[in-house]
Amino acid sequence: MMGKRLKPMMFNARRAYVELMFQVMGRALQAISEVDESTRSETIELPDGFLFEMRVMPHGPALIVEHTGTGRLLYHGDEPPRPVDLSIQFKHIAHAFLVLSFQEKTAVAFANDRMLVDGDISYAVRITRVLNRLESFILPKLVAQRAVKEYPANIKLPEKLVRAARIYLKVATNFVETARS
């Protein structure tokens, strides 16, 4: 009986978490492109006006970001102003949750066929490196080591964003524990 009632709650909570984390990551991507030189060295190779999204199949949520030039990223919320150039799609909300709660590395999720790339793979490679770097900014070191391949030595990101992200992460951790027990 409990199981039956818990399920829809779990679905809703998981979706809400992914939506929130997309928002946090969208803002964080914008911020990181402003303060972090090595992120810009990746993003500057994207064409100006390049629009990319991370999306959960089949109907969202989504995260839209634009490269506005000189390596700067702009967060567009969940509605693209025009068709996107690159789409990274999670096959299921559960997979998005795994990645966004840092239980699974982004690269591993690619390797595990949890996500699809629609567009130029070389741009997807760049964006994965930026996401790896972002994760290491947001996460406490111990968790980051699990989520990304390498933990960068020099990191500075607005404290507010880091705090927000870590709060959501805590939510996710509790959520994972509840769902498992």
Added chain:
Amino acid sequence: MTNKYYEFFCPVKVIAGKSALEHMPYELTGLASERPMIVTDKGVRAAGLLDPVIAACKEGGLEIASIYDEVPPDSSTTVVREIARIYRAEKCDSIIAVGGGSAIDTGKAVNILVSEGGDDIAEYSGAGVLKRPLKPFFVVPTTAGTGSEVTSVAVITDEKKNVKLPFTSSFLLPNAAIIDPRMTLTLPPHITAATAMDALTHATEAFTCMAKNPLSDAYATAALKKISHSLLAVMANPKDSAGRLELAQASTMAGIAFSNSMVGLVHSLGHATGAICHLPHGMCMSIYLPYVLEFNLESIREPLGELLLYLEGPEVYSATPASHRAEGSIAAIRKLRDRLFELCELPRTLKETGKVLEGQLDSIAKLALDDGSIMFNPREVSLEDAKTVLQRAWG
């Protein structure tokens, strides 16, 4: 509880061994194919490798309806369109690709056009565009290395835009791969060596990169064992048909391994070097493999150490302390490269190729960072890291 998840998929029927070609008429007829078209290149035809294929079909009551033997080393959208035109004009109903990577990729691309319609293969570029099975498609590999007969990928150059178009779909996989020792018996020594090193790299990267899984591991280790057993024997005696079959099977097995677990930095650097300096793929693999393993060492110590068993055999493995096995595996690969250099001058460094300029290393590094396979390398690779590895591989 583990978070480990993986997918493993290989629906290709493998038809391998003595008189394997003679099974083709039965297999093709079983798929209602009556007018197969052969897609191949001039080299294959000149080496007389088409003769046993044609004879096997004819004797089995199946006429080859058409033969296209002008696939270039880097296949293009124009070539694919032309072959599709002939296929339709000759009312063919299936494709047999005979050759190496380029002929096989071309066969896959032609199969898209003749099954789905249209003249512009570029329309089908990307992942997951195809939604249904294509025409019957058989592959007869004539090199033992690429593993393309079991991968769901094809790359075709768009000449007008000068870009390489990738195609990814499980529907590109052939219905059957025919591994017949006759098809690789006449492969010249340096190509035998380079393509075997490509297969060895597929197995090694499959076993040490991020998407390794229990099933791909089994194929990778079995492939490595076959290559380390048979490569030098075949180099010493090119007519060793049993050894040739071992290498051909190893190549297919390594292909199954890496198409399910991906490859890493060796391939990223190799693809970039191929594009900039036009070196053969297998040669690039052989050059970069030990340097990349050294770069990745601390992230892959355990799996790399395990490979010593398959590279050097149980005696060496058990005599080597566990903490030294990873280094032992790298040493075994270096030793193999030294022997191949003595036997056929397969280069061990970029300098030894005589075709790479030191000034090109930076652009190779930059291009390698854009390669899809770098995503699955166990260590994050920065531009500086790539440059360092290239500098070591320079010589």
